[in-house]
Amino acid sequence: MCRPAVGAGSAFSLFSGLLIALCLLCPVSVRATEKPDEPLLAFSARIVGDDARSRVVVDFDDKPEFSVHYVASPERIVIDLPTTAFGFPAEDLAARGLFKDIRYGTMGEGSARIVLTAQRPVKLVSAEVQKNEDRGFRLVLDAEITTKEKFAELVRTQSWKSSELKQSAVIEGLPDGAMSKDGVFTIAIDAGHGGIDAGASGAVTKTPEKDITLAFAKILVEKLNKQTGIRAFLTRSNDSFLSLSERVVLARQGKADLFISLHADTLGQKNIRGSTVYTLSDTASDKMAAALAARENLSDQLAGYSIEVPQPEIADILLDLTRRETQAFSISLANRVVKSFEGQIGLINNPHRFAGFQVLRAPDIPSILLELGFLSNEGDEKLLLSEEWRDKLTSLLVDAVLKYRGETVAGGG
Template sequence: MRLIGWILGLVLMLGGAAEAAAKPAITDARLGVEPGLTRVVISLTQRSDFKVFTLADPYRVVIDMSEVDWKVPSGAKLQGQGLVAGMRYGLFKAGTSRVVLDLMEPSEVARAEFVAPANGEPLRLLVDLRPVPDTQFRAQLKSNTVAYRAIAAIAPVTKPAARTLTTSSGSGAGTGALGGSAAKQPTEEPKRGKPLIVIDPGHGGIDPGAIGSTINEKQLTLAVAKALKKELEDTGKFRVLLTRSRDVYIPLRERFGLAREKGAELFISLHADSHNNPLTRGASVYTLSEKASDAESEALAAKENKSDIIAGVDLSKQSNVVSNILIDLAQRDTKNMSTRFASLLVRELKEQTMLLGNTHRFAGFAVLKAPDVPSVLVEMGYISSSKDEALLSSSGHQKKLARAVRQAVENYFSWQELVRRS
């Protein structure tokens, strides 16, 4: 009986510890409008460390919290009201969840604090916004302060404190908080010798990408990236790294920066598109060019390049070297290699899926701007097409796409070997 009692006590103790260590959960997020004020209301199961700051160009308010569980649709964009044009939320980096408010006009944070549960309402984080002139908004950024230091409003908690908010050494405009640097992925360093392929699952975390009726782009790209990684590693010929291995946002410059840092010989960015015309469907392959091959490619590049803005990344401190990498700085050999791989990839994709007309296209995708790593961006189909979405949601079709890319990679390196020998 003593043994049974001891075991029961241990189980209860462990269960209580697990409950105490559980992350806070956000159960609701909504907006309210009063004259001259817009209120953001976020319902949580327990308190979380948080910081609130503003970003310009475009006007945004960002709320960073220690990592929480999302009990509302992850990555969904709420209908705007008042000063808020739209609202997004998701995992920004390991240990940090983020809410981004797109503003209709420059605004200040007039209030940011927790309100205790009362009258059937759960614990809530309230953030009040008031309109201000553009000059005042930008002065706030230049002084690296915000009107309200939200972190100071957190009252002592009786439960063990949630995980402390991880901060970046980079500066965030008007915050002193996170500078938009994504956490290093705990990826095992590949052994040297074999060619290194970096696979980039597009979007992630707070940025869902294209949204379909059954799947989001960020989910699809990660699933295919993992399948492709396995395909390549199973050949025994390649080393493979993913820019992200879970649902987290990675800034665009860090994606191709990883490929350069690790000495990758090929960079493949995976995406899925959406279109106003639901009949538009098919896969396509893009390589970098200063001049887009057509207006649609130019529009697509502009849309994809907004990912950092969507995720609430501060681009104001980004150096001209990074943000304006000129095409003529890219090695001629790198561009030729990218084009060669793209042509091999189109040939293999043609055997496995429907292709968009003029399949190999050119545009100024920011994620392809590594000047010394051959790079392509693959749009695997259109989530806005019911037929494409059904295929892309199928694990069988995802594996077909992965096999096609793997075969193109093998053909590419076989071609390189022939060139070297000749």
Template sequence: MPSAKRLCSLRSVTSWRRSLCAIAFAFVATTASATAVRAAEPLLAFAARIAGDDARTRIVVEFDRKPEFSIHYVANPVRVIVDLPETSFGLKPESLEPRGLFDAIRYGGMGGGTSRVVLSAKGPVEVSHAEVKPQEDGKSFRLILDAEKIDKARFDELLVDQQWTGTMRAVKTDRPVAVVKDPGAFVIAVDAGHGGIDTGAIGTVTKTEEKHVTLAFAEELVATLKREAGVEAFLTRDRDEFLSLPQRVQIARQKGANLFISVHADTLKQKDIRGATVYTISDKASDHLAASLAERENLSDEIAGVPLQSEPAEVADILIDLTRRETQAFSVNLARTVVSSFEGQIGLINNPHRHAGFRVLQAPDVPSILLELGFLSNKDDEKQLLDPVWRKKVSGLLAAAVRRYRETAVANGG
């Protein structure tokens, strides 16, 4: 029997039938194209719910299309990792409020076309049942996870049997490492803190997530620095994606950075505290506030479900030794120059140069600072952090500080 396409092309077919055939084939082609485009788009998680107690807990997440998924476990602390294709999470925050076996639930992008749900457990747990079911209307799907409490021996068996190390599939970035255009340029890595599954702090008034605040400022700072003669600047992340702390260091070193500036905007319980702070690395924290902040920032990888052993060996070796003394001295010099540039121009916290053991500052050969722009827990700071005019002003002050630092470093042979 001739194909439909051949039948439509026969001379015996009347012109009006040929027109109908043309319309039909155009419809098929359009439908196929739309299907392909939809398949390339991220999944949409549009609803979720959780129920259970300290013995058993069920989690249900609804998607617009059938999701592929995999489940893994991480210890110290116990976490259940659910890896997904790239997913847009349109969930109400209260829909996955932790309860039952879980005391924290986070979800978001991991970069490289993947997303993740991280279920932090109160103790050893096992997902005893996991399946995807179509909804009755056939237009959406439910991912159902049933978890139950188990003993440590059983959990240890799960860790051994899964043959999973949290490797780079879930944490890699799909961006190639760009080559610095001018080999003689002074190169600056600007690191927008947090991203993807790791949202960072949440604004008190606007509920803005820190990851968006840091990226907006980092983009402004890079644009400002690029206007400096002989300077090249780049972002460690240029989108809402997760990068592990070691990856941020790696990207800076691979691109030959002369400076590394990590941008943050944290929250504090004391809502009256406000102003910018500049941190450098030290094996001993300068004060309780610095120690507390470093502890929280160093949890970024844990929040995303990345076990320490998944870090590349090159970076893991770096983490063993504290930053070389010479590099640390340059970092302190940069921090002091930044504070000097800020004084009298923008608000600073008391004792604005502080230090603690920030893992993101541990490149052995790149002078590094962590800039706390202000606190999202303070309504006045939050307002400034969201103000493009304020961001432009602070970026200009930072660029001036970098210029003076560079002049001093060159004069001293650095």
């Protein structure tokens, strides 16, 4: 059996090479083509993604059959192919995003293999062959994070039969549409910042934003889960770091119908106070919104998770849905939050604003970012630390969600 060719990953020791060879050895069917003696040609490849989801694309001169398997210790995705000549530069498939190492090459007579070694437990949500407009076909693999338990289940329940070579595979279905079909209205509550990313800090008490948002999020989830037909969950339940992309993926994996991200930022103008509701837009409503979005979007860089991702590819990975419809639902929710707060909770001027917040970019989940108040203002800081005010604001937020669900989801508004 031939050793897989090394991509741009780390050095491949003889010991680890033997391990992979022993762990992954399995029979693979030959290429189903009119020319079985000629290998497929993989003439180009590319990978895009981040620490929560990634897409691998390999172009072939003919339609490839393939099979997918999972191997543990470390977590790997194995793609078995018929005889294949890999004719693209190694740097074209250099490890990035979810994967820390990518190897490919001949496995023996009639077979080849791509091995994707992951940074963490991972799963394929889809794997399919698509026809190229100009030449040949492309194998498209969409991967995203999963839990250790779910990865172990994938390893345990899979079959290694050679007859499983195929031309497409929907590995795990994704939620479709802005509303869930399970009869339960599900809400992801995202406590902003966490772990190494403390966020802003109080002007007087120096309380970190990450603690305030988590305290609000826990109370909000508790109140929402008391409502009939509603299920709410936290994207983070402790002082842990989540990248912006992870927050979106966790919401989608939880089949959320709404995504609410809680924050309590600071401003240079200490006299500005009050709550603000943000929805997504590539063009900011004002300079303050643009500045806040830019600062929030730095969260990943602060924790060393900065990875540039071409936006069109990532949109394809998530879902090919109409953003316009989802955005209309987001605006509807924002308007209901503002109406619920009016006369009860202090709001800044023009309380519904919009900007390019990365955490709001799920194309299929109506999403808002709620600035609870500004820690740069002493009055707001005092309220943000008040259990009584926290209880009042979360109750009003629950009311807004109930009205959104009753009027929008039911078709009444």
